[in-house]
Amino acid sequence: MIFDALDFDAHEVLHFGHDAATGLKTIIAIHSTHLGPAAGGCRWWTYASDAEAVTDALRLSRGMSYKNAMAGLPMGGGKGVILKFDAAPKTESLLEAFGRTVDSLGGRYVTAEDVGMSDADMTVIARQTRHVSGLPSAAGAAGGNPGPSTAEGIFVGMRAAIAHALGKRDFAGVRVAIQGLGSVGGALAEKLAVAGAVLTLADIDDARARAYAARLGGTAVPVSQIATTDADVFSPNALGAGLDAETIDGLRVAVVAGAANNQLATPTDGARLHARGILYAPDYVINAGGIINVAAEYLGQGDAASVARAIARIEGRLADIFAVAKAENLPTDAVADSMARKLIGR
Ligand code: NAD
Structure with missing residues (x-):
């Protein structure tokens, strides 16, 4: 079975x-x-x-095999x-x-x-094994909670997506609907607010969404409304498999770009997004910031500055995927999957 x-x-x-x-x-x-x-x-x-x-x-x-390969890491x-x-x-x-x-x-x-x-x-x-990363790190060193690094990757990856789909060079006035304000979604909301994005926010913890909205100047909406919010970008940062036939039909955005792993409920949902003309940033490419950080820690290679440079490369990697997908009229997830499979010898 x-x-x-x-x-x-x-x-x-x-x-x-x-x-x-x-x-x-x-x-x-x-x-x-x-x-x-x-x-x-x-x-x-x-x-x-x-x-x-x-x-x-x-x-x-x-997803991690594909993610680590696409991030250029010597990790399976x-x-x-x-x-x-x-x-x-x-x-x-x-x-x-x-x-x-x-x-x-x-x-x-x-x-x-x-x-x-x-x-x-x-x-x-770590008391029982050395095969662990994401341990608290000293200032300036690689490692620690991967959430903020993942949020940085989502931020630069989303920038590649709005450039491709909307011709925008920055986030000023770009409307972003964020689902989930945890370790990644919360840090992402902060970055987007500073960059001038207009935020709509939802979390199953309503009070959390309202607190973020009050502090960052966005609007909090119930969880049931976030995926149908009229916006430029929908950013899923809660759990995976949220993009199915029904949610995709209800989307009112040009871009989907967020951290949740396994966002597509089935292998056909990437094609569904493509058919609707919605640009999808493949989850394992855009959310690699955290693993780039903890891999550097585990391998003992690099410091916070070199990790930041590696995370910044997510923007160009996504721009390449979007360009190939456009040239070949293919869903972005199909383009990323075939690049990743080649890298892992499958
Ligand atoms: P987290 O547990 O810190 O935050 C998740 C947040 O989503 C919480 O605030 C929770 O209340 C909220 N939430 C749960 N279900 C919801 C729903 N239906 N609607 C709205 N909000 C909901 O998790 P995280 O570390 O921020 O990770 C978020 C997602 O990103 C996960 O899918 C995770 O696998 C993925 N991811 C995280 C990292 C990382 O570095 N933390 C890296 C890659 C991918």
Whole structure:
């Protein structure tokens, strides 16, 4: 069954870990180590079923292979998920048990934070394994919480998208609807506000959206309205798989550019966006800022300044993808996927 599943996509390893003492249930998917150790964060999340957790790990891990390859990193792609449920609270013991699971893979998988995990959690995991990144970093060094680096990548990538789709060189007066104001979405909103964008903001935590709107001068709307907001850009920064036939039909923007992983619900949704004339910034290309930062930390290469230069290159990389997609009249995700597959030898 699993080997034939669409999302299995020739993964090298699908590892199930369980720790009876803490209740830890974790799934680590390693898609490819062709370019180096499989790097990708770990998500702590509530899943409706174990099968849903497996699918999430598989899809996220393939995304990391593509992301790391397209970011020019000597890293493969993998991802961890920890199942969140009442009987297994995120204690230090549980995180240590996860660290031992990561360590048992001998460096084939390198973890970092994703949704639900923090740099403080990585410090606890690091007691049990050295194959961890995203640890708190000293000023000027690479590493630390990847959220701000990811937000910087989204900002420059969105700039490439508005240049291509709208002929705009900067964000002055550009209307951006942001879904999710967490570590990435919040930092992105701040940057866009400074750059003169007009913001519409939504978060399942309404008070959070209102506080951001009051501070940055935007408008807060209910979560149910953000994807149909009349704007120039829709920026998904909550969870993945938000772009399906229904949401795509309802979009009233020229560009989709945000950090959420696996934004396209099915492989045909990229073509759906293309057919509607909406420019889609492939998620794993635009959201690579965080992994560029934590990979530099793990590999011990570079400082904050060289990481910033690498993140800035996301703008040109997306401009290239948009140009090829336009020249060949192809969906942008199809162009990026074929570039990425070539890089990982698939
Ligand atoms: P986060 O947990 O800090 O923030 C997510 C925010 O989205 C929270 O404020 C939450 O309340 C809100 N939210 C959840 N569901 C929502 C919904 N339906 N509508 C509106 N808001 C909703 O997570 P993050 O680190 O900011 O990551 C955001 C997304 O970007 C995730 O999909 C993550 O996988 C992806 N991503 C993050 C990074 C990173 O460096 N943190 C890197 C690459 C990709």
